[in-house]
Amino acid sequence: xxxxxxxxxxxxxxxxxxxxxxxxxxxxxxxxxxxxxxxxxxxxxxxxxxxxxxxxxxxxxxxxxxxxxxxxxxxxxxxxxxxxxxxxxxxxxxxxxxxxxxxxxxxxxxxxxxxxxxxxxxxxxxxxxxxxxxxxxxxxxxxxxxxxxxxxxxxxxxxxxxxxxxxxxxxxxxxxxxxxxxxxxxxxxxxxxxxxxxxxxxxxxxxxxxxxxxxxxxxxxxxxxxxxxxxxxxxxxxxxxxxxxxxxxxxxxxxxxxxxxxxxxxxxxxxxxxxxxxxxxxxxxxxxxxxxxxxxxxxxxxxxxxxxxxxxxxxxxxxxxxxxxxxxxxxxxxxxxxxxxxxxxxxxxxxxxxxxxxx
DNA sequence: AAATCAAGCAACCGCCGTCGC
DNA sequence: AGCGACGGCGGTTGCTTGATT
Numbered sequence: 001x002x003x004x005x006x007x008x009x010x011x012x013x014x015x016x017x018x019x020x021x022x023x024x025x026x027x028x029x030x031x032x033x034x035x036x037x038x039x040x041x042x043x044x045x046x047x048x049x050x051x052x053x054x055x056x057x058x059x060x061x062x063x064x065x066x067x068x069x070x071x072x073x074x075x076x077x078x079x080x081x082x083x084x085x086x087x088x089x090x091x092x093x094x095x096x097x098x099x100x101x102x103x104x105x106x107x108x109x110x111x112x113x114x115x116x117x118x119x120x121x122x123x124x125x126x127x128x129x130x131x132x133x134x135x136x137x138x139x140x141x142x143x144x145x146x147x148x149x150x151x152x153x154x155x156x157x158x159x160x161x162x163x164x165x166x167x168x169x170x171x172x173x174x175x176x177x178x179x180x181x182x183x184x185x186x187x188x189x190x191x192x193x194x195x196x197x198x199x200x201x202x203x204x205x206x207x208x209x210x211x212x213x214x215x216x217x218x219x220x221x222x223x224x225x226x227x228x229x230x231x232x233x234x235x236x237x238x239x240x241x242x243x244x245x246x247x248x249x250x251x252x253x254x255x256x257x258x259x260x261x262x263x264x265x266x267x268x269x270x271x272x273x274x275x276x277x278x279x280x281x282x283x284x285x286x287x288x289x290x291x292x293x294x295x296x297x298x299x300x301x302x303x304x305x306x307x308x309x310x311x312x313x314x315x316x317x318x319x320x321x322x323x324x325x326x327x328x329x330x331x332x333x334x335x336x337x338x339x340x341x342x343x344x345x346x347x348x349x350x351x352x353x354x355x356x357x358x359x
Numbered sequence: 360a361a362a363t364c365a366a367g368c369a370a371c372c373g374c375c376g377t378c379g380c
Numbered sequence: 381a382g383c384g385a386c387g388g389c390g391g392t393t394g395c396t397t398g399a400t401t
Contacts, residue, residue: 016369016395039386055387056370091389102389103369111367 007039007050017057021047025054026062034058060101067099071108079105080117 017025028045035041039051047054060066071079075097082093088109090102097105 014371037386050371052372052387053370059388060369088390106390107368 007042007052011048012050012053013048014053017049017061021049022057022062025058029058029062056103060103065099066101068104075100076113076116079109079113083109 024045024047028041032044034055035044037051038055041051041054042049045054049057078096079093082089082096086092088106090106090109094100094102094105
């Protein structure tokens, strides 16, 4: 049983608004206000538009002090940071950026920022094989939509920014780590007894329905439930602080990018909030400036470093985060690459993400 | 010059929460 | 408490425009 439509669709105009319609709507609202009833508004004005459409037009384009385009670097940082913290809660993000609308920010994120953050990759190289361990992953790749993999990549990357090991609760799936990294992770695991808010944060999936979350934790944590502290984290940001509410934790140490969030987690388990977001801010600054360093396992088990984003400015788009496949043939494509991370493509992982994304 | 492709963006759709009756 | 109306929101669609072949 569906609900009644908000208006008579047959007698409602759709599509772009004409200047006359804009003028009529604007004039009426400026003179009379919305009257608290958007559904009745178009009738009063004499517009053949759905009330929701009027509301959207007013909120996104006609109301005063709306800004379009020309996002500043500071706005980029805020959007990215908040996206990592709370996900696609565009209205909340928009509330932090005066003059910006949720729709504008959403479009900006989807068309530009996301690519800036994660890089643009080829689309065609979808059915790659795992060249490291010989496991063929085609079946899994085929079973997933490109969109789902993009979201998977994005979420994994963002999760890794927030806490580099947050999305793999099974260390056996991880790529070989630098001994120091392994030691740090062991230390953190020992702290992860459910009382540590940082570790809770690391295991949080902000977009998942509670039922899915429960299922996930049932499988991985013996049913232990964890609230979503990321919301609390955001709430800890004082309203008066209109400047970036972050504490920078910059470092010239090449280990910084992958380990700073971990070390900070250890140091600041009793002070979650700014500092953790601050490390994110530093990561974002690096990424937005194409400086992020990452570590990948090599065949000789030595640690190699590469500059994830160094070629983005060349519009070569040859970013390769986690795949050893340096297929430069496709470097000029503007599409997202759906090739899968070597060490991460396991059935278990996709099962986990299937829970989250209704693949 | 025409066709094709990709990016950007405005607008729509449908779900969900809230509120009033 | 139940129901319907409405507003708000996020995801998605489809049109427009510019770039590339």
